[in-house]
Amino acid sequence: MSTLKRATIKSYTASTHKASIQVAGSLAVWLDSVPVATDIAAAEVVAGRECAVLFFTDDNPDDAVVVTVHGAVPANPIDTFLELTDTPASYSGQASKHVAVNAGATALEFVAAAGGGGAKIADADGNTSVDTEKNANEDKVRITLAGTERGLFQTATPHVTLTGDTVIVGPIAGGTGGLTGVNSQAEFELYGGGALRHAALLSEIGVQVSVPTGEIWGIGGLCASFIGVAVTTVAGLSFVAYDAPGGDSALTNLAGCVLKTQYYRSSGYAAVNTTGRGLWVPRPTNILGAGGKRPTNATGADIEDQFSATGSNTPTQVRGIRIQAMTGGTTATGLEVADPTGGTTKLTVEIGGVLQTTPSLRVAPWTPTANLTGVYMSEGATPTLRQVQWKAGNALVAGDKVMVLV
Numbered sequence: 001m002s003t004l005k006r007a008t009i010k011s012y013t014a015s016t017h018k019a020s021i022q023v024a025g026s027l028a029v030w031l032d033s034v035p036v037a038t039d040i041a042a043a044e045v046v047a048g049r050e051c052a053v054l055f056f057t058d059d060n061p062d063d064a065v066v067v068t069v070h071g072a073v074p075a076n077p078i079d080t081f082l083e084l085t086d087t088p089a090s091y092s093g094q095a096s097k098h099v100a101v102n103a104g105a106t107a108l109e110f111v112a113a114a115g116g117g118g119a120k121i122a123d124a125d126g127n128t129s130v131d132t133e134k135n136a137n138e139d140k141v142r143i144t145l146a147g148t149e150r151g152l153f154q155t156a157t158p159h160v161t162l163t164g165d166t167v168i169v170g171p172i173a174g175g176t177g178g179l180t181g182v183n184s185q186a187e188f189e190l191y192g193g194g195a196l197r198h199a200a201l202l203s204e205i206g207v208q209v210s211v212p213t214g215e216i217w218g219i220g221g222l223c224a225s226f227i228g229v230a231v232t233t234v235a236g237l238s239f240v241a242y243d244a245p246g247g248d249s250a251l252t253n254l255a256g257c258v259l260k261t262q263y264y265r266s267s268g269y270a271a272v273n274t275t276g277r278g279l280w281v282p283r284p285t286n287i288l289g290a291g292g293k294r295p296t297n298a299t300g301a302d303i304e305d306q307f308s309a310t311g312s313n314t315p316t317q318v319r320g321i322r323i324q325a326m327t328g329g330t331t332a333t334g335l336e337v338a339d340p341t342g343g344t345t346k347l348t349v350e351i352g353g354v355l356q357t358t359p360s361l362r363v364a365p366w367t368p369t370a371n372l373t374g375v376y377m378s379e380g381a382t383p384t385l386r387q388v389q390w391k392a393g394n395a396l397v398a399g400d401k402v403m404v405l406v
Helices: none
Strands: 003-013 018-023 029-037 050-054 064-069 099-100 109-113 121-124 129-132 139-146 148-154 158-160
Touching: 003 029, 003 064, 018 050, 029 064
Parallel strands: none
Antiparallel strands: 003 018, 003 050, 018 029, 050 064, 099 109, 121 129, 129 139, 139 148, 148 158
8 A cells, every 4th residue: 555654855866767765754764775766856855854655565665766856946857859858058150950860779860961051851771862962062952762863953163963863744945045946045955835826846056256267056966877787767857747637727738847048237347258048968978988988879868759650649740859940149059060070971961761761851831031041052163062862862753843152
């Protein structure tokens, strides 16, 4: 049976938080090493003060505890981190640091963030994380996945670095123009809409105040076939345009590729010797040297007819190349072919065809006015050819149509 008795504190041992007491009404009964309740501060257990002792059994004085000390100031509860006995005593100089278990695993301490830098978000095993300033004052944000750094954001160039395969869903805009889709000044823009332009890839270099010596390309690239790979076609630029199904649209022009040259020069500047080309196809060159492999046929531009010859959707006119009327310049030329300087056989223009049934060269009928000639061929002072005919000149007979130089 538990009983509560009055007693007097005779002595106190702080290291064990125990006291020797004398039960009231008995000069001879002293009890040593009686535990003191943990909520009673050591400074309040003073010899001579009266206390209340709770006995849990009558036959064993060791089963007792000092539950209160008369006249003691109420205990101050631990309500701050610094009041713990195994924590630092002050916050001074510990700004932005983390709390961690010390090296001896006996207490807590303040430590700097990993690498002396900023905050870190990591998964359970620490191999996937986001670091703001992994290293002290580096001004970088790093994204690490399974131990490999995949993203780096920094103030220095390049500002954004992504490592690995990248898939982007949605529009991308670069340069100062932003994601506008309308006459954007972006160096690189992928955009699916806009009031004036619908472009999968829009490349506008814009005004270049200072450029390095060399070439400026709107779009540039290199492609190659690889040894041991069954490559059928290697194309520097391949593009297909088609009218979407579901009904006829009001398309005026449907083009796989449109190349335009618009030359601008501010007023007040003298003319320059510049060649403006809508399409420029340099001749193929062998870059491997005399001992390298050469292609069998080297063609600057190859126009291939892939329209179906049958079916109700066969186009009315199929043209390999069509040159619109030239309206500017002092001399307007639809097609100019320079004389070849290489090769054993020099042909300025070669036009193939089935000679017996289809003309290889045809000038569309029209009603010429004075001094207009459908075909004009100039020769030297002593021409050797004065006719165009499908048979030998010595076989001409009366009524044959010939072309003569006049």
